[in-house]
Structures are given as C-alpha cells and as structure tokens.
Amino acid sequence: MIGRLNHVAIAVPDLAAAARQYEAVLGAQVRAPQDEPDHGVRVVFIDLPNTKVELLTPLGEGSPIAGFLEKNPSGGIHHLCFEVEDILAARDRLLAEGARVLGPAEPKIGAHGKPVLFLHPKDFNGTLIELEQV
Ligand code: CO
Numbered sequence: 087m088i089g090r091l092n093h094v095a096i097a098v099p100d101l102a103a104a105a106r107q108y109e110a111v112l113g114a115q116v117r118a119p120q121d122e123p124d125h126g127v128r129v130v131f132i133d134l135p136n137t138k139v140e141l142l143t144p145l146g147e148g149s150p151i152a153g154f155l156e157k158n159p160s161g162g163i164h165h166l167c168f169e170v171e172d173i174l175a176a177r178d179r180l181l182a183e184g185a186r187v188l189g190p191a192e193p194k195i196g197a198h199g200k201p202v203l204f205l206h207p208k209d210f211n212g213t214l215i216e217l218e219q220v
Contacts, residue, residue, distance in 0.1 A: 088168040093138040098161040101143040165214035173219035
C-alpha cells in the first residue's frame with residue numbers, strides 16, 4: 087500500500103539556521119520557507135535526488151510541534167511521510183487493522199497541496215507517520 091518515502095520531517099528550533107546549514111554545509115537544494123497556518127508550522131523543503139527533508143518550526147500559538155521541541159530542544163526527527171495512491175482506501179484499511187488515525191480521520195491538505203493523514207506513533211514503533219496521496 088505505501089509507496090515512496092516522500093519526506094523525513096525534522097523539527098528545528100531555528101528554521102533559518104537549519105536551512106542555512108543544509109545549504110552551506112551539506113550542499114543541498116533548499117527551497118524558500120513556507121507558512122502552513124492550518125498545521126501550525128513554518129516549513130522549509132530540501133530536495134534530494136531520492137526524497138525530501140522537511141524542516142519544521144512552530145508557527146503561532148498551540149503549534150503541534152511545540153511540545154516536541156520542549157522535549158527535544160535541539161530538534162529531532164518528527165515524522166516520516168509515505169506516499170499512497172488512494173488516501174481514503176488507505177485510511178479505511180488502517181482503521182480496519184486497528185491503527186489509529188490522528189484527529190477526525192478526514193484528510194487535511196498538507197504542505198504540498200495534497201491530502202494527508204497522520205497515524206498514531208504508539209501504533210508504529212514510536213514513529214509518527216504521515217500518509218500523502220500523490
Ligand atoms: Co510532513
């Protein structure tokens with residue numbers, strides 16, 4: 087069911103510093119920052135030949151990654167995003183298998199303008215998983 091690894095998301099305390107590091111030190115193609123008010127984050131995408139890295143920092147009050155950064159003040163891997171062809175079919179299969187979908191279990195529009203869902207990290211070995219329909 088899952089396809090390509092679309093991105094690895096890393097929560098960072100200082101988005102500009104992290105983006106600069108990927109560009110200057112690691113020599114990566116870094117895109118411009120993008121605000122995602124619906125998700126409470128500001129993101130920078132980094133294009134790699136086989137996948138992307140998504141740097142995330144809190145945006146506004148009550149950001150879902152604020153607690154993560156409190157526990158991991160220097161940042162850390164926040165989630166993995168896998169591609170699926172049909173997000174509603176994927177959701178129904180996961181629910182039937184007993185996995186928990188976060189929130190109201192209806193896809194939201196994610197950072198790429200495509201529908202996304204998040205799965206409970208406790209059901210997947212402590213890893214928050216995002217599914218994105220491509
Ligand atoms: Co993501």
